[in-house]
Amino acid sequence: MLTEKESQQRVFRLQEMLRNKGVQAALLVLPIDIYYFTGTRQNAILWIPADGQPLLLVRKSLSRAREESPIADIRPFPSSKEFASVFSEAYLTIGMTFDAIPVQQHTYYSRALPGRTFVDISMMIRELRSVKSPFELEQLRKSAGKLASVFAEVPQFLKAGMRELDLSAEMEYRLRKAGHEGYVRMRAFNQELFFGLAVSSSGGADGGFFDGPVTGKGLSSASPHGASYDEILVNKPILLDYAGVFNGYIADMTRMFVIGSLDAELQRAFDVAIDIQEMVSQAMKPGAISEELFLAAASMADKAGLGSCFMGMPGEQAKFVGHGVGLELDELPVLAKGFTAPLQAGQVIAVEPKFVIPGKGVIGIENTFIVTDDGGQRLSDLPDDIVFLEV
């Protein structure tokens, strides 16, 4: 549960950002943004003036929003006729998250509040949410711990001849019983993910829509990501990349498994991935520039002769080496080209150097780290080593 104090601190930080940008109020309609400030994910909108108390207007369920949220002023959603009267006409410039809300929502509120100017505060909200509080870091540690404990069980159920789908089902079943909430939230409107990826053999070296190094073949062209019907083979890399969602907070982790032995080139690529992870995690201090960490990682891949398959198939390479996580899988900061803001203490980043080698498969590592003065602090201590199982 979100405490009143923490809710107020989040609201204060946003209000400061709003005032700095000359925005008089935020009108938030995306459920997870509302949850961040209020502790409740009901069907609602949240009004945060730059200089006053927040107001949560709830369509459904009002009783549940009141039970869950420390926000003082929670009311039923007003009718169209009453809507404008709820908001003072003094607030002329209103921020909304244009990255995530549909055009129809923007149109509805523009008409409901005539005479106001609506501006995009997507980056403001995303930057604010990228720096985690001690409470949030504790949630993320718990998520990583539960996720790691299921990863540790993989040798009990991974068998040659099972389908990628069966392996995925076993992972999902155990994660779910551990309290995984299932739905993995992503902010990008054209991305989607179900739990994670269990891919092996050529499965990892298929192209795909996902904004990451690996998409997976999936079960059909309608759901072309994650596990496929392909059988798990011996002497092939088996990649498990799963998001652990507990109490809303997402930790992200990848481990490699092999039944039998591994091709020497893949082993070498794995070792390079570990070196890149080590370099990036040591550099993850406040003030470090995201873009520079990506470029340094790409340069290490180049020097190892693996530049053309770093972070994706040749021709489909993702141009990042890490991404923020929190209440969404695709938070800020992104360790990628074009991201020049300095890192801040308390940001949480999944670092995932991976190589996709056509004809051989996909290999790499992923752990979630907190940005601290001493560099990246790992959220879990599960060993990184490839897990070799007997044939």
Added chain:
Amino acid sequence: MLTEKESQQRVFRLQEMLRNKGVQAALLVLPIDIYYFTGTRQNAILWIPADGQPLLLVRKSLSRAREESPIADIRPFPSSKEFASVFSEAYLTIGMTFDAIPVQQHTYYSRALPGRTFVDISMMIRELRSVKSPFELEQLRKSAGKLASVFAEVPQFLKAGMRELDLSAEMEYRLRKAGHEGYVRMRAFNQELFFGLAVSSSGGADGGFFDGPVTGKGLSSASPHGASYDEILVNKPILLDYAGVFNGYIADMTRMFVIGSLDAELQRAFDVAIDIQEMVSQAMKPGAISEELFLAAASMADKAGLGSCFMGMPGEQAKFVGHGVGLELDELPVLAKGFTAPLQAGQVIAVEPKFVIPGKGVIGIENTFIVTDDGGQRLSDLPDDIVFLEV
């Protein structure tokens, strides 16, 4: 796989609708809309002129889009500078789906194609997609069949004392192994669902954000829907409401289970739900008015003295009795107040009369039906009866 012929038929139907509305082209950016016309769900945009050939512009993965789609003209996504030159300036009025695409997307394409007027074609696309082809009906029948076969296994794993979460995990595990694709697509931007709902006891009588009769307690205020940590008790109604997603197509089904015996009022409410389902399914013929079916259903609930708990908790009642399904869970038509369009043959509707009786729990039925001249045709023949298990 989508055939070239079927893809062309879908495009032709849209082109006719565009011409009727004076819209010169559609620019589709929501992945599932693109999948409907092209058979591929990659990161792409789809241009369909009212009088020419469609053009698919792919960010990632181009190779996979070309493998999967029968569309003739598939090209890499152009750079910002080249973008405008790809589209003839003769197309001045361009339709986009404002219900689903973020403001930033609209802004991006407005700037990339200056001088054009962008209009909302959300309802056009949703109406087009609501009428299923024989191929789509076959997919939906297969989805319903697989979903029903897992429902039939419930007596093997449902036990008193297990948590709702455990029951949900067992359902999900079996559905997944049967080929369930996991991710349940919903069009409404503030709705989300993980697989379905396993709720019992008071779990079903909690309020919730979900636009349906039952939300479930969920595992936390961050993911407040579906199964909770509550134990399954004897002599209480246990509701399982699951979406079956196979090859992209979603069938929706609810069945009731009881370990021991059931309260007489709940049994009576169940019988009324069955009567309502029978009335609605018989009336589901082309030309029937959605709103009238809902009002007739609500009237039957009223006459049975159950009006105040029909389709939700008192005060949080959903105002529908059925919803279209297909590639998304929340398709047209909706059997609800305000929906006055006549039904069309080939529409597919999940009919789900349910009652939420405070202090006693939730009870009801759900099956997916095709609108035909003979009334609703069920997609699966799993019996509707409450399944009673011994304590």
